Amino acid sequence: MFDQLTKNMRSYVSFSQDELMYFISLLEFRSLKRFEKVLKIGDVCNEVFFINRGLLRYFSENNEKEYTLRVFKEAEWAANYVSFLTRKPSHICIEALEDCDLFILKYDDLQTAYDNAKVFERLGRKMMESIFIEVVERTTDVLTKSTEIRYMELVEKDPQLFNRIPLKYIASMLGIEPESLSRLRRKMNITDN
Amino acid sequence: MFDQLTKNMRSYVSFSQDELMYFISLLEFRSLKRFEKVLKIGDVCNEVFFINRGLLRYFSENNEKEYTLRVFKEAEWAANYVSFLTRKPSHICIEALEDCDLFILKYDDLQTAYDNAKVFERLGRKMMESIFIEVVERTTDVLTKSTEIRYMELVEKDPQLFNRIPLKYIASMLGIEPESLSRLRRKMNITDN
Numbered sequence: 001m002f003d004q005l006t007k008n009m010r011s012y013v014s015f016s017q018d019e020l021m022y023f024i025s026l027l028e029f030r031s032l033k034r035f036e037k038v039l040k041i042g043d044v045c046n047e048v049f050f051i052n053r054g055l056l057r058y059f060s061e062n063n064e065k066e067y068t069l070r071v072f073k074e075a076e077w078a079a080n081y082v083s084f085l086t087r088k089p090s091h092i093c094i095e096a097l098e099d100c101d102l103f104i105l106k107y108d109d110l111q112t113a114y115d116n117a118k119v120f121e122r123l124g125r126k127m128m129e130s131i132f133i134e135v136v137e138r139t140t141d142v143l144t145k146s147t148e149i150r151y152m153e154l155v156e157k158d159p160q161l162f163n164r165i166p167l168k169y170i171a172s173m174l175g176i177e178p179e180s181l182s183r184l185r186r187k188m189n190i191t192d193n
Numbered sequence: 194m195f196d197q198l199t200k201n202m203r204s205y206v207s208f209s210q211d212e213l214m215y216f217i218s219l220l221e222f223r224s225l226k227r228f229e230k231v232l233k234i235g236d237v238c239n240e241v242f243f244i245n246r247g248l249l250r251y252f253s254e255n256n257e258k259e260y261t262l263r264v265f266k267e268a269e270w271a272a273n274y275v276s277f278l279t280r281k282p283s284h285i286c287i288e289a290l291e292d293c294d295l296f297i298l299k300y301d302d303l304q305t306a307y308d309n310a311k312v313f314e315r316l317g318r319k320m321m322e323s324i325f326i327e328v329v330e331r332t333t334d335v336l337t338k339s340t341e342i343r344y345m346e347l348v349e350k351d352p353q354l355f356n357r358i359p360l361k362y363i364a365s366m367l368g369i370e371p372e373s374l375s376r377l378r379r380k381m382n383i384t385d386n
Contacts (some may be wrong), residue, residue, distance in 0.1 A: 027300050032293035081325065082325075082326055082329050082330070084324075085326055087324050088327060114315070114318075117311075118310075118311035120315055121311055121315050121318055122307070122314050124318045125314055125317045125318035125321055128318055128322055128325055129278050129321055131325060132274065132275075132278075132321055132324060132325045132328065133275055133278055133279060134327060135209075135325065135329060135332075136275050136328060137275070139328075148195035
């Protein structure tokens, strides 16, 4: 049950079995139905989510229009980290795009883990480092790469994930209208699913 | 000599005198003349810099044109953290905008500090958290706020720093031409210095 989680954690730091057991004891299990929300706009993000099964979608809203920002899948962590760290209300919503099984770590329990042992401080540091690198690289991509290139990279990076996300959300992630994405796909000889 | 540094470190974590002394023993002191570089484009960033005196300017280059990205001042840390963490070549250059005194921490010495005690892991985690929050908030500002608003916020945030930065660099940081900044300032009744 915890295979994906322990593999993920060990990709950052070496953990003893006891340390892993302690960490797992802090987690809560939660199942979500498709379209259920784990974080609402205006709420402080009090939890980080490890996705054991399913997809989570991040979106923001402006003038009653939804903007899909990201999609996270199995074996990935999700949260609004800025809200989680600053304790300020979230500007984004996190919703299940498929039925999900999540392991949930609450803010206070994470602080307890940090106090408990150095290995968790190291996990926290290393995870923050990779989240930071990822956000900088993603921002650079948006500023420097064409929609076409970003679309191709999205497909190539994870073709299977891609097939699980409705095209309207993919278009939104690329910052274009669904019709423009269909045009782009026709140009590239890809048939709409 | 280490007042600004210890104050900065203690803003993240409580340190004992011994812990501070140990950390300081890892640092190297370096003085820079105006326009000297501490990081060149294409080099891996192997050091983080604590500015004890002076200003550092970050810039990138494209088609032989310079783009000023940020300016850092006394009592702040500077580095290309993405290059530092990934060990990949830097796309930016860091140069002294005034004569500078820096405390320098090398990549390997930082890893030694992390191994040495939990308190340094916590420092690393907390610094990464604030660097992450800052980069997300800055990106959101660029995407959502007008040049005028960003200019006003830059002035208000630190009016004294503002007077030490040539207008052409401020214009570049705002992503506009110097003439547009002059126009903006006239509109706001500010005289060019």
